[in-house]
Every structure is written in structure tokens, then in C-alpha cells.
Amino acid sequence: MDYFFSPMACSFAGHVIILEASLPIKMQPVSLLRKQTSDGLAFETISTKSQVPVLRFDDGRILTENSVVLQVLAEMAPEFGHLPARSSPNGQATLEWLNFVASELHKHCLYPIFTKGVPAEVQAWAKVNLGTKLAFVSKRLSHTPYLAGNAFSVADAYFGWALMLTLRGGLWEPKGDLLAYWGRLLERPAFIAAMENEEELFNQFA
Ligand SMILES: N[C@@H](CCC(=O)N[C@@H](CS)C(=O)NCC(=O)O)C(=O)O
Missing domain, CATH: 3.40.30.10 (Glutaredoxin)
Incomplete structure (x- = not known):
């Protein structure tokens, strides 16, 4: 595979x-x-x-x-446990967050910001929108350590990417619950290993 x-x-x-x-x-x-x-x-x-x-x-x-x-x-x-049973509340929340990251953050905000040729007004709008969405996620993360509850899930892996990109682009000033969450992601050896490996490959394969 x-x-x-x-x-x-x-x-x-x-x-x-x-x-x-x-x-x-x-x-x-x-x-x-x-x-x-x-x-x-x-x-x-x-x-x-x-x-x-x-x-x-x-x-x-x-x-x-x-x-x-x-x-x-x-x-x-x-x-x-990266995807709790879909019939469970945590499983349903994981799917809900996956869709949120894909549609609201990835395509609505990050794609226009990081795609060349997108008109400046659209990029400015996407940046404002990104701030609103991140503030919403931050509020939700004041209740649970991870998006869908107490355990890291595929939704956190996807949102973690969005956060990483946002940080690399200087689009987010780390603070509050979102910063604490980012710290939890950085405690995961696989998250760090993927980041280091992709940084290393970046110049060759961007
Ligand atoms: N709908 C696809 C979109 C994936 C996507 O946008 N991938 C980007 C990288 S983050 C890509 O391949 N961009 C190159 C392109 O769109 O030509 C998905 O959710 O997997």
C-alpha cells in the first residue's frame, strides 16, 4: 500500500x-x-x-x-482509538470536526490564503474568517483536551495540520486554550516526527 x-x-x-x-x-x-x-x-x-x-x-x-x-x-x-465508534457521541463528534476542518478551515480559509493568484480582497477576507473560526475552536477546546473529547483523533491530526500551517504563515498568535492544545500535539512523538520529516523534504518536494 x-x-x-x-x-x-x-x-x-x-x-x-x-x-x-x-x-x-x-x-x-x-x-x-x-x-x-x-x-x-x-x-x-x-x-x-x-x-x-x-x-x-x-x-x-x-x-x-x-x-x-x-x-x-x-x-x-x-x-x-483514532476514530471512535461512529455510533458513539465521540465518534460522531470526530466526524463533525473532520468535516469542519475540511470545509470551513481548509477550503474556506487556508486554500485562498496559500494559493497564488487569489485576489488580495479574497485573501484578506479569508484571513478574517480564519481568525473567527480559530476563536470558535479555541472556545470549544476550553472544555476538552482534544476536539472530540479526551482522546486524540483523526480530527486532531487534520486540525493540527491547519494550525501548523497557520503558525508557519504567521497568521495566528499562539495564546490561550489553542496554545495549550498545540502544546499537547507537540508532546506526540509521531506529530513531531512527521513535522521534522516533512520540513526536511519541503525544499525538494514542495
Ligand atoms: N478535496 C480534497 C482536497 C485536497 C487538497 O486540496 N489538497 C491540496 C494540498 S493541501 C492539493 O493537493 N493541492 C494541489 C492542487 O489542488 O492542485 C481533499 O479533501 O482531500
């Missing part, structure tokens, strides 16, 4: 889950600028969407869409 990811892109979340659960998956870096895999293949030949993440199964089938890929990765090692 292969996992196609690009350094510091949203595929970071799956990288964390793969490391944390020691999943036997081959990591395949992709340059999104060149749209090329590390073997020099056109990324389009792997996935016509040309977006990360892509999970490729041993039979050649591929799966895309971060929120879904994360759930599938979590189900490969359920003992880690």
Missing part, C-alpha cells in the same frame, strides 16, 4: 496517523509544484485529481479525499 503526500500539505494528517499506528504503508512524496512523484512520474497518472492525499491499495485501487482517507487509515489500527 502507498501513501502519496506532499510536505506540509493536508496529507500531513495521514502521515501522523500512519506513524502513530506504525501502519505498513510506503510513503511516496509528491511535488505539487511539479505535479510529480519522487520517481519522476506525472502525479496525474496516479490520481487524475492531482491532489494529495492519495492512498493506493495493493490491487491498484486508489482512495482520495482527506477526511475519508483518514477514517480508512484509522480503521486499519482501531486499537489506537
Whole structure:
């Protein structure tokens, strides 16, 4: 099985889950600028969407869409509790947060801010919106250590990526409950290992 990811892109979340659960998956870096895999293949030949993440199964089938890929990765090692049972309140909250990060934070805020060619007014609007959304998450994190309760889940891996990007871009001044949460993420060896590995690959594969 292969996992196609690009350094510091949203595929970071799956990288964390793969490391944390020691999943036997081959990591395949992709340059999104060149749209090329590390073997020099056109990324389009792997996935016509040309977006990360892509999970490729041993039979050649591929799966895309971060929120879904994360759930599938979590189900490969359920003992880690990265995705509580969907029928449980924590499981439902995990899905709710996954969707929030994908739609409200990733595509609504981060995508316009970090995509070249987006009009300045749209970027300014996205930055204001980002501040509002982060303030909302911070308030929720004053009740629980992680998004969906007391345990780290796939939603935290995805939101952790959003926070990392926001920090790298100087778009968030770390403080309060969100800063405490960020500190909890940094206590996770897999989170740190994924960050260090992707920083190292960044210049070659951005
Ligand atoms: N709907 C996709 C979007 C994934 C996505 O936007 N990936 C970005 C990196 S964070 C990407 O591949 N960008 C390159 C592009 O859109 O051409 C998902 O949720 O997985």
C-alpha cells in the first residue's frame, strides 16, 4: 500500500496517523509544484485529481479525499482509538470536526490564503474568517483536551495540520486554550516526527 503526500500539505494528517499506528504503508512524496512523484512520474497518472492525499491499495485501487482517507487509515489500527465508534457521541463528534476542518478551515480559509493568484480582497477576507473560526475552536477546546473529547483523533491530526500551517504563515498568535492544545500535539512523538520529516523534504518536494 502507498501513501502519496506532499510536505506540509493536508496529507500531513495521514502521515501522523500512519506513524502513530506504525501502519505498513510506503510513503511516496509528491511535488505539487511539479505535479510529480519522487520517481519522476506525472502525479496525474496516479490520481487524475492531482491532489494529495492519495492512498493506493495493493490491487491498484486508489482512495482520495482527506477526511475519508483518514477514517480508512484509522480503521486499519482501531486499537489506537483514532476514530471512535461512529455510533458513539465521540465518534460522531470526530466526524463533525473532520468535516469542519475540511470545509470551513481548509477550503474556506487556508486554500485562498496559500494559493497564488487569489485576489488580495479574497485573501484578506479569508484571513478574517480564519481568525473567527480559530476563536470558535479555541472556545470549544476550553472544555476538552482534544476536539472530540479526551482522546486524540483523526480530527486532531487534520486540525493540527491547519494550525501548523497557520503558525508557519504567521497568521495566528499562539495564546490561550489553542496554545495549550498545540502544546499537547507537540508532546506526540509521531506529530513531531512527521513535522521534522516533512520540513526536511519541503525544499525538494514542495
Ligand atoms: N478535496 C480534497 C482536497 C485536497 C487538497 O486540496 N489538497 C491540496 C494540498 S493541501 C492539493 O493537493 N493541492 C494541489 C492542487 O489542488 O492542485 C481533499 O479533501 O482531500
